[in-house]
Amino acid sequence: MIKVSNLSFSYSPAGPSVLSDINLEFDRRTTAIIGQNGAGKSTFVKLLKGLLKTDQGEIFIGDYEVKMKTAAELARQIGLVFQNPDDQIFKRTVLDEAMFGLLNIKIGKSTAERLAVEALEMVGLEDKLAVNPHDLSLSEKKLLCIASVMAMDTDIVIFDEPTIGQDHAGMEIIRRIIQELKKKNKLVMTIIHDMDFVAENFDRTIVFNNGKVLLDGETREVFSQKEVLMEANVEPPGVTQLAERVGLKNTILTVEEFVQECGK
Amino acid sequence: MKKIVVDGLKYKYPLSEALALQDISFEIEEGEFIGIIGKNSVGKSTLCQALVGLVPHFYKGAYGGKVLVDGLEVRNHSIADISRKVGMVFQNPFTQVTGSKMTVYEEIAFGLENSGLPREEMRQRIDEVLRLMRIEHVKDHSPFDLSGGQMQRMAIASIMAMKPDILVLDEPTSQLDPAGSEEVFQAIQDFSQQGITVIMAEHKMEKIAQYCNRVLLLHEGRLVDFDTAEKIFSREDLKDYGVTAPVYTRVCRALGVKKQGCDGYPVTLEDAELALRRSFA
Incomplete structure (x- = not known):
């Protein structure tokens, strides 16, 4: 769906390179992008979305090179939920924002309203349609940004740290949305800590480190490589670490797997 | 010594029907590190703001009961007086930034200037917190050119520079990566070990379990429980309050493995490892 070849980028010609020589292909698997602050993750997704233009290398979405399209054209294909909701929100009501x-993209007003309300229902903001977005809590603002992008029904959806400030209920909403998008056969990509x-x-899971791809593979395989992860200053999930410490052989990813493995 | 005493605190925001805080009472000893947990919008941030006086002095509204901070009754003292004892790091660093300073260095100086500190002392303190929060390399940048994580470190540094007796933090590591958030927790723990009282609202339960002496569980504006992390995270009804226990506790609970010498389940990686090894042996 997306093909990135020999991509390099820096914010100023003389400045340090933020990304260097990235080669990646994306299919419809749900994909997590992890790595330290400053590793180049947000820059990378902004390039995919056409908000930044490549210095070197190419990004193809389907048959089109991203550089050749305007941000408006790309908006039908690829949605990006910003890390900081205040960078995204600017309308006076929750409904207008969504x-x-x-x-x-020239959707009729009544259809747009229906789609927006549907998306707001998914994140549990349907009773706040007339509220000013700036009166929402941080976690609600993030959910509003997610709904606004969901409403666009793009083939590719990218989240930049969606779980910031979310409690258990918010995490469950995001989990459900990711599953739902996956069911609809969309490509979901998420930057997350x-x-x-x-x-x-x-x-x-793809691990970024200093502007390069350090690891890329099935999530279980990536989290089994503790030493390489340490290079990127990333620790495996808590449950994976616990399993390793008590000597379980397989790489464990969830509490259920842990319990099952102990029952063997 | 009791550093904070909250007695029957009730509070309602203006224009709101419901009480944000309902009859809350608890006491915190000097030097304790306290975690406040609960789902979103149950009053965690409001409670934090009641400790620094923004509730009721800034937000107004209806207020009942008493909050004593190091002997000062919050209701009868100005935010300026209270700010000499208590520092607060906001949930969203973007709202904490003054907007009136051109560099990170000057931003951190803001509170110090306002409390009339001598220039040399200011320089010392700023250099110290820049180092502690690892943002020396951006000290001449504009506060608004920082990444989310750097801005959050600056927000914490500005408050630490004030050397408050009591530090209140509202989700201080939300923008940081795991390594960065561990670093910040350790810096806060160092502070706490120097005798500073720390109160922190947080969703990262693994961190709360690892660092806090006691945990305060809030729900719908009420205090449900205030106890050790083992006790709180071992509660059968934790889910009803929209809180998930640390992953270590969930594993041990599913396997029925309790912490040695205690009726609760382990809450940290180390304790879970110990308990599981014993049960496997």
Whole structure:
């Protein structure tokens, strides 16, 4: 679905390179992108979304090179939920905010409203349609941003740290949305720091370190490589660490797997 | 010595029908590290703000009961007076930044300037917290050019520089990666070991379990329980309050393995390892 070849990027010509020589292909597996702050994760997804332009290398989405398309054209294909909701939100009501993208791709007003309300129902904000987004809590703002992107029904959906500030209920909503998108055969990509959430929800995991791809593979395989992860300053999920410490042989990703393995 | 005494605190925001805090009472000893947990919108941030006086002085609203911070009754003292004892790190670092300073260095100086500290002392303190929070390399950057994680470190540094007796933090590591958040927790623990009282609202239960002496569980504006992490996270009804126990506790509970010499389940990686090894042996 997406093919990235020899991608390099820096914010200023003389500045340090933020990404260097990235080669990746994305299929429809749910994909987690992990790595330290400053590893280049957010820059990478902004390049995919066409918000930044490549210095070197190519990004193809389907048959089109991203560089050749405008951000408006890309909006129908690829949705990005920003890390900081205040960078994304600017309308006066929750409903207007969720409808904004739809109206911009020339969806009729009544259809746009229906799609927006459906998306807001998915995140549990349907009783707050008339509320000013700036009166929402941080976690609600994040959910509103997710709904606004969900409403666009794009083939590719990228989340930048969706779980920040979420409690158990919020995490469950995000988990459900990821499963739902997967069922609809969409490509879901998420930048995230919560390793237990990664282990439970993502098929594929990519580790970024200093602007390069350090590891890429099935999530279980990635989390089994403790030493390589340490290079990127990433620790395996808590449950994986515990399993290893008590001597379970397989790489464990969830509490259920742990209990099953002990029952053997 | 009792550092914080909250007695029958009730509070309602203006224009709101429901009480945000309902009859809350608890006491905190000097030097304790306290975690506040509960689902979103149950009053965690409001309680934090009641400890620094933003509730009721800034938000107004209806207020009952008493909050004593190091002997000062919050209701009868100005935010300026209280700020000399208690420092608060906001949930969203973007809202804490003054917006009136051009560099990170000056931003951290803001509170110190306002409390009239001598220049040399200011420089010393700023250098110290820049180092402690590992943001020396961005000290000349504009506060708004920082990444989320760097901004959060700056927000914590600005408050630490004030050397408060009591440090209140509202989800201080939400923007940080795991390694960064571990670093910040350790820095806060160092503070706490120097005798500073720390109160922190947080969703990262593994961290709460590892670092806090006691945990305060809030639900719908009420205090449900205030006890050790083992006791709180071993509660059968934890789910009803929208809280998930640390993953180590969930594994041990599913296997029925309790912590040695205690009626609860282990809450940290180390304790879980010990308990499981014993049960496997």
